[in-house]
Every structure is written in structure tokens, then in C-alpha cells.
Amino acid sequence: MKMAANLKLLSFLIPCAFLVPVLITMAPNVKEAWNSEALQNMKTVFISIFLEAAPFLLIGVLLSSLMQWFVSEEMIRKLTPKNPVGGVLVAGLLGIIFPICECGMIPVVRRLMHKGMPPYIAVTFILSGPVVNPIVFTATLLAFPSHPEITIARMGLAFAVAAAIGGLVYMFVRQNPLRKPKAIVTEVKTHPGFKMAQPHSHSADHDHVHDKNWRSFFIHAGDEFVDMSKYLVIGALITACIQTFISRSDLISLGNGPVASYAFMMGFAYVLSLCSTSDAFVASAFSHTFALGPLLSFLVLGPMLDFKSTLMLLSTFRTRFVIGLSLAIIALVFAGSWLINLLA
Secondary structure: OHHHHHHHHHHHHHHHHHHHHHHHHHOHHHHHHHOOHHHHHHHHHHHHHHHHHHHHHHHHHHHHHHHHHHOOHHHHHHHOOOOHHHHHHHHHHHHHOOOOOHHHHHHHHHHHHHOOOOHHHHHHHHHHOOOOOHHHHHHHHHHOOOOHHHHHHHHHHHHHHHHHHHHHHHHHOOEOOEOOOOOOEEEEEEEOOEEEEEEOOOOOOOOOOOOOOHHHHHHHHHHHHHHHHHHHHHHHHHHHHHHHHOOHHHHHHHHOOOOHHHHHHHHHHHHHOOOOOOHHHHHHOOOOOOOHHHHHHHHHHHHHOOHHHHHHHHHHEOHHHHHHHHHHHHHHHHHHHHHHHHHO
């Protein structure tokens, strides 16, 4: 079905490809503009960002698919202690062992919650896993080779925000935040005051059934890489346009704003919806314009909350829970990045 839909979309894009040489032939100004120095710079910035980020996106997708296909959910459950404090701390560091990208994180955690994982552990894992893992650590370190403090601050702030929100969920969420499954459920107590819905139906426990073999692994990894590449292309293109067509003085004035710089970078991260394995290379293009705090807000907010993850969260959790979670992420990321920038 997905392949058929892509072929239909391709049939609409092919005629557009033939319009390019026609426009160049009929409008010399278009050709001159395309060969202008500004556009040459834009193409250079775009290609450099994409080529730097693509290998880490591929590595992240392969590891994410490997974890999703060959690591059982029971294994993850055994690694999470029942003690709430220990559970939050372990869930915050679980991404080191299971480096799942944010795109595959929510479906995995949804299945774990159906099997009885407490929401505070699940939410902590959702928020920290895409950032606190070795692939993102290496990518950020290579994107900012002369500023290792950015990598350390990113890991620390992401863990702190995820752990804090996990604690808030433990203290204030008393009902199952998942959308009600269609199957008949029973109640399973996970901690005092909370009741977890456990579905009887096997279909509610698994979104899709696949054969766990290498062919399926590479098909899944290829689909995920293609799906995430379009966000990387769009993000790199928008970044290249900003760097090329917006004057440096305007960017510097925006970057010096006490609130505007954070709002711009956090909104930028939300709209771009980049993968956490590649967003550091986009952020590095602004390293000479923005201070440490706004850069951190971009690097930490994006993997936790962006446009595509919001849609996935809304399809998994109740709307009120998603709104509260989103506001908590924005507030804590802003406060944490501002504090780190103040202390730096």
C-alpha cells in the first residue's frame, strides 16, 4: 500500500521535473539567478549539512531498527526497576543501551505500556532516549568539535528535563494516559493511586505483525531512512536559505535577544522535525550567531517535541496529557538552557 501511494505521488512529480529545463530555457533570468553567488553559497551550505548528517542518520536508523526488531520488550521491562526514583533514573539512561530514534520510540513505548510499564518510566524513556545515546553523543561532538561543552550540556540537560517530567508524571498522573483501547481491559496497579489498563486483545498489544528476520530488518530500516531523510533535506535547505538570504546583522540582533533567540531556535526545532542524529549539524550552522543557551534549547527540544512527534503523541496519549506534557517540556527546556547559558 505504501509503495503504491509513493508511485502515485511520483506520477505527479515527474511532470514537474520536466518544467525545470523549460523554465531555464524560456527565462534566462532564472538561469542567471540559479548561477548567482548567493545561490551557489546556499547550495554549498545545503550539501555540506546534508553530507555531514546523513551518515549519522543512517547509523541511527540501523541501530533503531536493530533494537526494535531483535530486542524484546520484556528485556526492557526487566531493566526498569519498580522503585519510582530508580525507575526514572534508569529510564533516563536506557537510551545508552537501546539507542532508538524518536520516530520508533513512541510505538515501542506504547506496546510496553500496554504490557504494564508505568507512565512515568515510559515518558522518561520517550524524552531521554532519543538524546542520551552514543550515536547522538558522537554526532554532537563531531558537529561542535571545538566546543565539547555543548555536547556535555546537551546530554545533561536532556537527562534532567526527562527525569523531572518523569517525576511530575509520577506525582500527578493517576489514570492511564493512553487513549482507550478498543479491547476489553483489566486494571493492573503499578504504584499507589495509579491504575494501568491491560488489554486482553492481542491486536491491541501490537500495531503490526512482522517476521523478525534480516530481510524485514533492512526493509524497516530503509523505510525509516527514507522517511527521515525528507526532514533532513527540508531542514538543511531552510537552514541554508537562512544563512544565505538573511543578513548576518539581523541574525545577530535576533540572537542577542534575551527571549527572542530562545523562541526562534525552539520554534525552529519544532517546525523542522529533524532526527536527533542529524540536528546537531544544522545547529552548528548557527554556532557563530547564537549563544550556548539558544543552541541548547534547539538541541534538546527538537528530539523531545516537534511537529511529527506531536502527531504521534496525540495518536497514542490523551489530548489533555499531551498538552500538559508539551507545556512542561517547553518550560523546562527554556529554563534549563537559560540557566546553563547564565552559568557558562
